[in-house]
Amino acid sequence: MEPAAVIGHSQGEIAAAVVAGGLSLEDGARVVALRSRALLALSGGGGMVSVSLPVAEVRERLAAWEGRISVAAVNGPSSVVVSGEPEALEELLASCTEQDIRAKKIAVDYASHSAQVELIEAELAELLAGVTPTSGQVPFYSTLTGGLLDDTTGLDGGYWYRNLRSTVEFEQAVRAAAGDGLGVFIEVSPHPVLNLGLQETFDAAGSEAVALGTLRRNEDEARRFMTSLAEAHVHGVELDWQAVFAGQQATHVDLPTYPFQRQRYWPEAMALPVAGPVDPADAQFWEAVEQGDLAALAATLDLEEVPGSPLGEVLPALSSWRRQRRETVAADSWRYRISWKPLTENTASLSGTWLLVAPGTGAGGDAVEAVAEGLREQGAEVVRCMPGDVLDRATLAGELTEALGDRTAVAGVLSLCALDEEPAPGLPEATAGLVATLVLTQALGDADVTAPLWCLTRGAVSTGPADVPARPAQAQVWGLGRVAALEHPDRWGGLIDLPEVLDERAVARLGALLAAGGDEDQLAVRSAGVFARRLLPAPTTASGRAWEPEGTVLLTGGTGAIGVRAARWLGGSGADHIVLIGRRGLRAPGAERLRDELAETGVRVTIAACDVADREELTALVSKLTADGERITAVLHAAGELDDGVVDALTPERLAHALRAKVAGARNLHEATRELDLSAFVLFSGVAGTVGGAGQGAFAAAGAYLDAFAEHRGDLGLAATSLAWGPWAEGGPALDDDTFLERASRRGLAALPTGSALTALCRAVAQDGPAQVVADIAWDRFGPALTAARPSPLIGDVPQMREIARAAEQAGGTGADDAAEFRRAVAELSDVELGQMLLELVRTEAAGALGYTDVEAIGPKRPFRDLGFESLTAVELRNRLSTRTGLRLPVTLAFDHPTPVILAGFLKSEAGRDAEPQAVPVLAELDRLEASLATLSADRTARLRITARLRDILAGWDEEPAGGDGAAVAEKLQSASADEVLAFIDNELGAS
Incomplete structure (x- = not known):
């Protein structure tokens, strides 16, 4: 089994470098690894302590022991190792114990990664002088730099000294590797010590990667190692079983003769709808055609099967036509578009205190002043808050509290932060407005401000062909906001886009919308009136028009999950030359194999190592291609970085990381090819950017930008199509992960077969409309899941949702009825009965969130994490319980109260029925x-x-x-x- 990548950790990084092929052992590197510990012990002694806190909090605490204790390693979001003088470490341990913080001493007598290493710098330099680094054979992620090292020839003596002196950036290196698509991390050791940090890092990064081990103490080595191999196998690692069983008398055995007892959780494939009764003869005819059964077809037509008859020549054509027709019908049924519905204007009067949060940079100054003055004229008290350039949630929460003073009742919060489109300080991938909106959403919760948050943009969305988005960068706030609405329904107001001309009438309409409240939460104010955003089925066209690739096609993310499938399809659909663009080029896993596979079909393939988010690199690549006479005809932008998680856990850095490839890449591709005559410029977005998706805030922000950017290109007369995809069965723009597909299926998003999805792509490019949704949606599951926490007028006009609403109205019963029933139960049931009822409620809703049909699968004391809960299912459980109880519950409910029993107790206390202290x-x-x-x-x-x-x-x-x-x-x-x-x-x- 060849490793996909190697991540070094502290002294073990030397061994990692050997595995990667980047270090020669001839110069005694192994001796250095052993002697460095002895040298550290001689340097004055020391120790290490593991502290279960985020690194930022640990650094704050270490200020009391400045120079005596250093951060030695960051192993995960809440796992930090510090090193230094023994006396100082004892003081730190005592301090942690007093404050009930988990901390423990590590059994070592030296203090690497601290200032004590500097005492032996000269001796280490002498020892390390003979180290001869060579070029590595596999990707090498350094815990010194926290990222991928493109060239391991830099692992010289100076590197290893810095490695021993500096903080071990293990978490950062793991995030980088997971962000590059690595999904299986194997810790080779006699006992796993890093798996917890790995898993916590995956969870914090929203990655579905898994951490595996090899051996464990106190377990039989051979049995444990074979178990570890099996775990790796089921997670997709290709094993050389011949090598595993070499020298053993291993034989294959038959499976049991009795049938497996299993319960199916996957929905059965739905038959295509038919207009009326099906003639059995017709069904028999088309079944024979689809199966390519010449004898059955002849029998159906009462013909004799004669060798060489014309029927044998017609059958393949009929079969192909039938298959293409089914794919075309399916592709058309998956297409949706955004429409804007004019609303009847109201004359509600605005009142109460409104907190107006404006960019501290002064961006959008005319709009800010116009809105503030207009709200005052309508009767509102306006309190302004202008946060500074450097935003963190704690500081902003303090500023919000200070701005409100002793005001206890706030009618609403109005944010104009999105108007600031300048790059965020230190984060050029994200706008300052988007970062400020994220931090504001978090800080409002920290400051206990429960008033609804309304985010204003200007020119971010298009309400029609004549109203093209002038500022697509602000559309990112719309994507983030749709997710925030699902995760924080109790304190989210909505999104309102303002017109370019912000006159008194427009401000009056804004005030009336804020005063009226209601369920509408995605609105646009225009000179013609107020419009509400709607999702509708895209109209089908009678023409069979479809885009056909030709010439040279650029495909970003070409060696990723979706890129591989798209590349194969391009190679068989008419493209002469496919240029696969990725940061690692031929070093990407499977890249050479893909190149050779495509070359065998006769198509020219170039795998270019180019960072699509680097404008200069991309421009140089396109210029070279055109200078060489290449006729670039199309661009498919499928590259992307995933760093999702619930909004409350996102950091500005993670948000910027997730936007980098999608947003900056799209902008750079536009600039590099705008002078070319392209037949297609396809941006791969996701359905979360159009309708929202819990736990996908960063991905949704990127998707909303791509949709707006495609409309912007269309206004410039350039080819552009943004496709908000549902999940693909064989990898896709969201996640190449069976767990993700299972979750999506439970929510009503069926996986799209790759062939049919690509058919849909060709038809969508040829149809009208630069921004489209392509998803196979089961509305009876998707609709209720999306509206569990709050109403969603966005999908209210979808025909299936109208039918669901009518059926619900006839059946009676609403979320309000459920909440009323819960309040009645709290008032009337005894403590024992209420506790039992709440436990059953939690188990029932947890089973529903996981897609189980039997509540017995949810053990009362079994941790939610062990049951398969992660950020998305945790949000769904919160939404279900909020609907059933009417309680305002946190997004992190399932993690703060990790078992059904504990969660039931929490619900009991929230309902005002705490157990007596006695x-x-x-x-x-x-x-x-x-x-x-x-x-x-x-x-x-x-x-x-x-x-x-x-x-x-x-x-x-x-x-x-x-x-x-x-x-x-x-x-x-x-x-x-x-x-x-x-x-x-x-x-x-x-x-x-």
Whole structure:
């Protein structure tokens, strides 16, 4: 098995470099690895401590021991190792213990990655002088630089000294590797110590990568290693089984003869709709055609099958036509478009206190002043807050609190931050307005401001052919906002796009929208009135027009999951020359194999190492191609970086990282090819950018920009099509991950077959409309999932959603009814009954979020993370429980309260039914009783004795306040059987 990449860690990085082929052992590197520890011990001694806190908080704490303790390694989002003087470390440990912070001493007597290393710099330089680095054979991610090293010949003696002196940027290196598409991380060690940090990093980065090990202490080595190989195999790692079983008498065995007992979670494929009754003869005819069965076709037509008959020549053509017709019908049924619906204007009056947050740079000054003055004239008290250039959520939360002063009631928050389109300080990939909007959304929660947040843009969206977005960069705020609406429905207002001419009438319309409230949350104010955003099926056309590639085609992300499929299709569809653009070029996994495969078909292939987000690199590549006489006819932009997570966990850096390839890449491709006569300029977006998707804030922001940018190019008379894809069955612009496909299927987004998706691409490029959605949506699942937390007028006019709404209205029952029923239960049920009801509610909704049909799959004490919960399903669980209870619940609900039992207790406290303090010790004793019962055998005599004793105890539990139901419970238990009593204990105490 060849490694896809190597990530070094501290001293182990030397071994990693050897594996990567970047370091020669001839000069004693192994000796250096051993002697450096001895040298450190001689340098004065020291130690290390592991602290379970984010690195920023650790650095703040270390200020008290400046120069005596250093950050040695950042292993994950909340795992940091510090090193330094033993006395200072003891003080740090005591401080952490007092504040209930997990920290432990590491059993070492030296302090690498600290200032003590400088004492032995000269001796290390002498030892390392003979190290001879060579060029590596596999990608090498350095924990010194925190990223990919393009050339390992730089791993000289100076590098290894810096490696020993500097902080180990393990988390940063892992993020870089995961961001480059690496999905399996194997820790080769006698016992895994980095897997927790790896998994936490994946979770924080929104990556679906997995961390595996090789051996574990106290486990049989051969068995554990084979188990680890099996784990790697099921996660897609190709193993050389001949090498694994070399020298052993391994044989294949047959599978069991009995059928597997399984429950299917995948939906069955739906048949295509038909206009009326199907003639059996017609069905038989087309079945024979689809199967290519000449004998069956002849029998259906009452003809004799004669060798060489014309029927044999016609059948392949008929079969091909039938297949293409099905794909065309499917492709047309997947297409949706955005429309804007004029609304009847209202005359509601604005009142109350409104917090106006404006760019601190002064961007959009005329609009800011016009809005502020207009709101005051309409009767609102306007409080302004202008945050500075450097934004962090804690600082902004403080500024918001200071601006509001002693005002306790705020009617709403109005943000004009999006008007600032300048690059964010230190983050050129993201606009300052987008970063400010992200931080503002987070800071409002930190400051406990629950008033709805409305974000204003200007020229970000198009309401029709004559209204083209003048500022597509601001559209990113619309993508982020659609996700924030799903994750924070309690404190999200909506998105409003202002016109270029911001006169008194436009400001009056804005004020009326804010005053009216309502469900509409994606609006545009124009001189002709107010418009609301709608998603509608795209009209089908009778023509069979489809785009056909030719000449030279540029494909970004060409060696990625979707790029490989698109490249193969381009090679067989008419393109003469395919230029696959990627940062790693031929060093990307599988790149050479793909090049050779395509070359065998007769198409010319160039795999270019070029960063599409680097304008100079891309311009140089396009210039070279055109100078060589290449006729570039089309661009397909499929490159992208994934760094998703819930909005509250996104950082500006992560947001910028996710935007880099998609947004900067699209802009650079436009600049590099705008003078060329292109027949297609296709941008691969995602459905989350159009309708939103929990946990996909960064991806949605990028997608919304691509849609707006395609409309902007169209206004310039240039070819442009932005396709907001649903998931692809064989990889796609969102995730090449079965888990993602499973989650998407549960939400009503079926995976698109690759061949059919590419057919849809060709038809979409040839159709009218620069921005389209292409997704196979099951509205009976997708609609309710999208509207679980808040209404979504966006999809209200989709025909299927109208039918669902009519059916729901006839059946009765709404989220408000559920919340009312919950309040009634809280008021009327006893503590025991309410606890049981809440536990069943949590288990039921958790099962629904995971797509399980049986609540028994959700063990009451089993951690949600073990059940398969991650950021997206956690948000869905929150939405389900919020709808059922009417409670305002945090997005991180499933992680803050990690088991159904604990979460049920939290819901009970949120509903105002906390357990009495005196009951806590008794409940602890009951927990111990439950544990004791779980260890007993099923001896019937013992069960009877225990049952009798429990009955006696409960019978005496009759001195409770009036109105209690203890006597009723005791009476029920007196008449219960032994099995019923033990089942009752299981239910009440939450046996898993």
